[in-house]
Amino acid sequence: MEQTTNALDLSLLVWPGAALALAGVVGILACVRSVMKARNAGLPDAEMVAHMQKMGAWNMAALGVSAIGLALVVIGLLLG
Template sequence: MDIFDIVIWCGALLTLLGLTGILWCIFTVWQARRSGLDEVQFRARMQRVVAVNMAALGASVIGLMAVVIGIMLAN
């Protein structure tokens, strides 16, 4: 196992963690809409979800870039 394989697998893991975060955001928003919160509580929850969503999206992008770079350099 060389360094390129490690980069590919670490990138895949980071992408999966980001995808898990995005799915958590979807579930949290769905649950908040169904719970009938008032507007102030709903906005407070959405601010947290937006922050987590941006971090998860960033992790997914960085992970996918690592996978692509690892594959390109391995060949």
């Protein structure tokens, strides 16, 4: 007799999670590139501080996206 289940296959979370983690890493690298570009441009202090604050927010968002992606990969591997 064949056994069928209607359970969700959580291993399907691995590849989307990896893509999300990779997108987060790309975002972090883009933030680093933007800050290095602004630093080399010799911006005045006020503009540099404003740029760094903006990039800090984007960097935290990219880190969050990367963490969510890694969490999906772990869940997919452990429960899939």
